[in-house]
Amino acid sequence: ATDTDLTVRDVVGLGRVPHRRAWAAPGAADREAVRAALERTGLVPFADRLWHTLSGGERQRAQIARALAQEPRHLLLDEPTNHLDVQHQLELMSLVSGLPVTCVVALHDLNLAAMFCDEVVVLRAGRAVVSGAPGEVLSEGLIAEVYGVRARVVADGGGTFVRFLAPEAGG
Template sequence: MTLRAERVSRSAGGRLILDGVDLALRPGRTTGVLGPNGSGKSTLLRLLAGILSPAHGVVTLDGRPIGELPRRAVARRVAVVEQQADTQVELTVTDVVRLGRVPHRRPWAPASAADERAVRTALAQAGLTGHAERAWHTLSGGERQRVQIARALAQEPRELLLDEPTNHLDIQHQLDLLALVAALPLTTVVALHDLNLAAMYCDDLLVLRQGRVVARGTPGDVLTEDLIAHVYRVRADVTASGPGGRPHIRFLGTLPPA
C-alpha cells in the first residue's frame, strides 16, 4: 500500500481548487500530474504530502488518514521537492542534503553514522559526490534541483513528490533530471507542464482541468489530440514516434476559448 487520495476537495479564497479528485498510486511507478496553470496540480501534491488538509475526502498512507499520523512519521516516508528553493545562509551541498535526515534525528542530536551513510548514498544517487563541498550559492539551477532531490533521497522515503521540478531548467538539465527521477526505485508523483517530457518519463498520467480529473491512464491512452484540445485549447498532432513507441506531441497552434 502507498499514498491514495479519495474524493479530495480543497478551496482557497472562496474558489474551488480541487473537486473530488481520486488518485491511487501504483508502487514503484512514476505518475505525472498534468494540467494548465490553476488546475490544482500543486494543491494535490501538498494534500498528498499532508502539508494541506482536504476540505472533503481523505488522503491515506498505507490505509491510514495522513492527517492522523505524526508529522515525523510522514516525513520519514514521503519526501517533497518544491519548484524552487533558496537560502541566505552559507551552506554547502552536503549541508543541504543533511537536512533530509532531520525526520530521523531527535532535536539537537548529532548526526549518526547511519545519517552520514544516507547522505553519501543520496549524493551518489544524484551524481553530486564531486560537488559535496561546493557552496549552494555557486550552483546552477539544474545543480540546485539535483541537490534538492538528493536532500529528499537522504530522507530514505518510499514516496517522492516533485512539483514542476523542470521549471527554469534548460533542455539538457530537464532530461537529465527526469531520467534520474524515473530511474529511482520509489513511488513518484511529478507535476509537469511539458507533455512530451511526461510522455517520455512517466508510467501513468493524471490530467486535471479546473480542479477535476479529466483523464487518467498510460501516456499512450491519455495524450490524445482531442484531450489536448479540450484541456489546453491547443491543436496538436500526436504520433507514436517517441522512445519505445510513446506518444510525441507536435503543437500546431492555439484554439479559440471554449
C-alpha cells in the same frame, strides 16, 4: 536564499533532521544516507561546493538528494523542471524516473510526461479528466478539449510525442 555558506552535503544532510533527536549530531546512519543520496543523484563531486554556486539544475538535483536522504517510499514533486533548460530538464526527469521510490510529479510539459511517466492523470479545473499510460491517454482530441489548442500526437516505438500547432490565422 540564505546568508549561511552551506555546502551541498549540508543541504542534503538537512533531509536527515527528522531522523534525529533535537540538537543531536548526525550519526553513522545519517552520514550513510547522505552519502547514498549524493551518489544516487550524481552529486558526489559537488558535495563540498557551496550551495549558492550551483546552477539551477544542480540545485534541483541537490533538493532531490535532500529528499532521498530522508529515505522515503514516495516523492511528490511539483514542477521539478521549472526554470531549467532542456538539457537539465531531461537529465532531471531521467534521474527521477530511475529512482527506487514511487514518484508523483506535477508537470505542465506533456512531452516530458509522455517520455518519463508510466501513467499520467490529465486535470482540468483541478479535476481528473482521464488517466492511463501516456500513449493511451494523450490524444489530439483530449488536448484540444482540455487545453484549447491544436496538436498532433505521434506514437511510435520510441514513445508518444506531442507537437503543438500554431493557432489558425483569424481564429
